Amino acid sequence: MIDDLIRKNRSCRRFYQKHAVKPETLEELVNLARISASAGNLQPLAYVLSCNPNKNKKIFACLGWAGYLRDWPGPEEGERPTGYIIVLHDTTITKDPGCDHGIAAQSIMLGARQRGLAGCMIGTIDRDKLYKIIDLPDHYNILLVLAIGTPKETVVIERLGPDGNICYWRDENGTHHVPKRSLDNIVVKSYH
Numbered sequence: 271m272i273d274d275l276i277r278k279n280r281s282c283r284r285f286y287q288k289h290a291v292k293p294e295t296l297e298e299l300v301n302l303a304r305i306s307a308s309a310g311n312l313q314p315l316a317y318v319l320s321c322n323p324n325k326n327k328k329i330f331a332c333l334g335w336a337g338y339l340r341d342w343p344g345p346e347e348g349e350r351p352t353g354y355i356i357v358l359h360d361t362t363i364t365k366d367p368g369c370d371h372g373i374a375a376q377s378i379m380l381g382a383r384q385r386g387l388a389g390c391m392i393g394t395i396d397r398d399k400l401y402k403i404i405d406l407p408d409h410y411n412i413l414l415v416l417a418i419g420t421p422k423e424t425v426v427i428e429r430l431g432p433d434g435n436i437c438y439w440r441d442e443n444g445t446h447h448v449p450k451r452s453l454d455n456i457v458v459k460s461y462h
């Protein structure tokens with residue numbers, strides 16, 4: 271069921287690094303993005319894929335992890351993603367990619383979950399550094415990095431507390447908790 275898949279599809283930031291993601295799996299996931307909705311059907315997105323440990327190491331060094339977990343610098347060696355999908359904007363197609371990359375990223379993450387994988391969309395990117403690493407022509411902009419691997423963490427959804435704090439946290443067992451606003455909080459009007 272798609273409901274279960276969306277519920278389970280939490281951002282994951284720790285992985286079994288020994289269980290490597292296959293290049294063909296990354297291609298299958300991009301194929302899901304390829305057939306997803308696109309404003310005006312312009313399809314201005316392009317992708318760089320990496321399953322290569324040396325390249326992955328360099329990509330990892332460009333990413334910012336879990337800003338609310340102040341004492342955690344990101345996954346340590348052995349728990350890092352084994353695959354990356356870098357989502358690009360081809361500016362020769364349109365100047366504005368709209369929200370296409372969000373839709374593409376969600377298709378990829380749902381496909382990953384369905385395959386027993388997990389990942390995290392990363393927007394905190396040292397773009398100048400990453401450009402040099404992937405050596406792209408100037409007409410590509412980096413929009414998002416999708417970090418993917420075999421999940422090694424438990425993530426649970428929580429109700430937002432009365433203080434309205436939206437920050438995720440980790441408990442003493444390492445379980446990651448993600449507060450979500452309640453339905454009555456976000457449905458502003460409902461005409462019956």
Ligand SMILES: Cc1cc2nc3c(=O)[nH]c(=O)nc-3n(C[C@H](O)[C@H](O)[C@H](O)COP(=O)(O)O)c2cc1C
Nearest residue numbers: 279280281334335336337390391392393394438448
């Ligand atoms: C556009 C976008 C950018 C994000 N950037 C980062 C990021 O740079 N680093 C990170 O650790 N998580 C990032 N996340 C993951 C969010 O922190 C995560 O979605 C949020 O905490 C809610 O958790 P959930 O995905 O499990 O619902 C990003 C998510 C989105 C949608």
